[in-house]
Amino acid sequence: MLDLPHDVRDEQSNSSMDPSPGTRFSANGWMPHGIVLKDTWFPLAHADAIGERPARRAVYSHPYYLWRDKGAVIASEFHPREKVTRAASELTGGTGRYPVMERYGYVWGWFGNPGAADEIHLPNLPFLPPKGGLPGHMRGTVRFDCTAPLSLENLIDLTHADFLHANVVGDEKSESEDIKVFSDSETITMIRHCIGKSVAPAMRFFGGVKAKTQEVRQVIRIYVRSHAAIAYGRFRPGDDVPLFHPCVPETRDRTRLDFAMNTSRSHNLFRYVMPKASYLVSRQDSSMTSPQSARYARPEKRRDLHSKLDGPSTGYRVLMQQLAARQAAGDFAYRADGIVSKDCSEIIGCDPGMFPYPN
Amino acid sequence: MDSTWWAVARSEEVTGKKPLSVDIGDRPVVLWRDLEGRPRALEDRCPHRRAPLSLGCIRKEGWIQCGYHGWSYDGETGRVREIPNLKNEQRFSPVYRAERYAVHEAAGFVRISQDTEAAPPQTAVIDMPLSGTVDVALDHDRYLAALFDEPGLLLSITGVHFTTYLMSELHEQGGQLVMERSCQWKRPHWPAAFSSDYPLTLISTTEPLTGETALLLRDRDFRDLLSMRLAPVPAGRGVTSVRWRAAAGAGLPNFAGRALAWLNPVKVHPTVDGAALRKLKPTASVVFDELRRALHPSPAQSVA
Numbered sequence: 256m257l258d259l260p261h262d263v264r265d266e267q268s269n270s271s272m273d274p275s276p277g278t279r280f281s282a283n284g285w286m287p288h289g290i291v292l293k294d295t296w297f298p299l300a301h302a303d304a305i306g307e308r309p310a311r312r313a314v315y316s317h318p319y320y321l322w323r324d325k326g327a328v329i330a331s332e333f334h335p336r337e338k339v340t341r342a343a344s345e346l347t348g349g350t351g352r353y354p355v356m357e358r359y360g361y362v363w364g365w366f367g368n369p370g371a372a373d374e375i376h377l378p379n380l381p382f383l384p385p386k387g388g389l390p391g392h393m394r395g396t397v398r399f400d401c402t403a404p405l406s407l408e409n410l411i412d413l414t415h416a417d418f419l420h421a422n423v424v425g426d427e428k429s430e431s432e433d434i435k436v437f438s439d440s441e442t443i444t445m446i447r448h449c450i451g452k453s454v455a456p457a458m459r460f461f462g463g464v465k466a467k468t469q470e471v472r473q474v475i476r477i478y479v480r481s482h483a484a485i486a487y488g489r490f491r492p493g494d495d496v497p498l499f500h501p502c503v504p505e506t507r508d509r510t511r512l513d514f515a516m517n518t519s520r521s522h523n524l525f526r527y528v529m530p531k532a533s534y535l536v537s538r539q540d541s542s543m544t545s546p547q548s549a550r551y552a553r554p555e556k557r558r559d560l561h562s563k564l565d566g567p568s569t570g571y572r573v574l575m576q577q578l579a580a581r582q583a584a585g586d587f588a589y590r591a592d593g594i595v596s597k598d599c600s601e602i603i604g605c606d607p608g609m610f611p612y613p614n
Numbered sequence: 615m616d617s618t619w620w621a622v623a624r625s626e627e628v629t630g631k632k633p634l635s636v637d638i639g640d641r642p643v644v645l646w647r648d649l650e651g652r653p654r655a656l657e658d659r660c661p662h663r664r665a666p667l668s669l670g671c672i673r674k675e676g677w678i679q680c681g682y683h684g685w686s687y688d689g690e691t692g693r694v695r696e697i698p699n700l701k702n703e704q705r706f707s708p709v710y711r712a713e714r715y716a717v718h719e720a721a722g723f724v725r726i727s728q729d730t731e732a733a734p735p736q737t738a739v740i741d742m743p744l745s746g747t748v749d750v751a752l753d754h755d756r757y758l759a760a761l762f763d764e765p766g767l768l769l770s771i772t773g774v775h776f777t778t779y780l781m782s783e784l785h786e787q788g789g790q791l792v793m794e795r796s797c798q799w800k801r802p803h804w805p806a807a808f809s810s811d812y813p814l815t816l817i818s819t820t821e822p823l824t825g826e827t828a829l830l831l832r833d834r835d836f837r838d839l840l841s842m843r844l845a846p847v848p849a850g851r852g853v854t855s856v857r858w859r860a861a862a863g864a865g866l867p868n869f870a871g872r873a874l875a876w877l878n879p880v881k882v883h884p885t886v887d888g889a890a891l892r893k894l895k896p897t898a899s900v901v902f903d904e905l906r907r908a909l910h911p912s913p914a915q916s917v918a
Contacts, residue, residue, distance in 0.1 A: 316782040336836040506783035
């Protein structure tokens, strides 16, 4: 099964996205701690977690204090009780206040040039109610002691799930498996289609699935700038399991994940149990990504080895570097193919009738 | 000449009754107070026969006297003032002197510098009544790295759990290295990784050369619960001598603040759990060397 070493260090970037045609980006040269992407919305908090009492968040160590004033959410560099001894940064245009908005049950804070903040750059999440209101048991918070891109690479690398999370999502056995990867200038999407896959234990015990195998379509779609991902699983027989998996880089080496899993269309027990699996799965992931992280913080002469199953993760590494190179060259604009707010229901395989939320 | 100021003693450790032996790296230093109560510092080595001056005594004139042959030195200049067998000699050549250090005392710490012309250090003036000294068998750089990566290995604050989660990574701010760590109260709660909001935060501000660190524990409402100053100094044989001072409860309402101060919630550990230290992965400390080199191309440890 493995094809080692599969060397993708010289993977050619798409020259249409590349600021300097011919530039080559390397999956092995990826140093995620050194990449800070700007002009993007970050889902900083579940909307109902923010009240009149200021809550502390951060993006790349920049403080974001969130609170409500007469119901309207405020994102500030400074705590209201802070004796201000530092100047307001460029991220707030010197005003001390970040652009902020509410959508999909989250408070989103803008990171970058405040003049460029626009809701057209807000990632589309078709399975979450735009005005919020998802029940509390479908949401939660997890933190990772690692750099956010490693958490996202972990997510898009679904082959680890059959191994590390076999007790939740099932093992690697299937009759057939097909993986597709495609990207535009802002997103990368992986679609994995398995037939005759072992039924996930969580689904067998709590989802009422009696069959021994399932047809599984799993989609991971990463909004690269926002460090946010959709993980949409469709299990037949079984349920749809749509997960919003944002990885907010509170520092370059720490990640906050305020997740939302809309199991409102699932079987009774499953809808309560499955979101809680995130705590178990994240612990398992953290046991690997945490010790990994420092090893990606510095240049490394030895190359990572890759198998042919690593296309999605190496593609993510390359796309991230392309975006970083564009920004380093002063190009922070979103391109025509990168309208992240465009409806992605079809791409992720979400039946529009399943979550018919009014906008 | 190295003009670094090292906090080698707490004020109450330096007396006019008994010399105090400290060291900066492999260089021994003796401290005492003169007749006016001013702290004085000389190399802890009698230039006569190299005996440690700290084994001697402090004379009524405020001079320090070697315990071997009784040579006496004044702390202000380091010059020999008296030799027992030559009491008729009132003047000695200027070469008859011990190596002197500049001394500065503020906010409960005595700091010394090898450069006698060094500008006085800028120090906080806050009164910190709680204090202590420990010698830790861990070298200075590793002590600081552990402080950045897992402060719980080196100190504890009653009732407070230091999480692994950082709200601000180690970064330069006004010539200091600053970082912020989320903390929890020690009581039943969700595991740290799954908590939505942390009730406490620990802000550390470190002087990059000496590692002298100000710690501020603050609650979610921006009230200062505890201020602390930790002064690790490289000592002999790779040991780090740590002096610390703390003030608790200043930002709390009356009773709670007084109770916290009375309880003395701070403990700085004299030993480090080797097994935990070995497994501690470098995270915040990864950038320490780089940041320090950017600020000070020649590390102070080379003089120690």
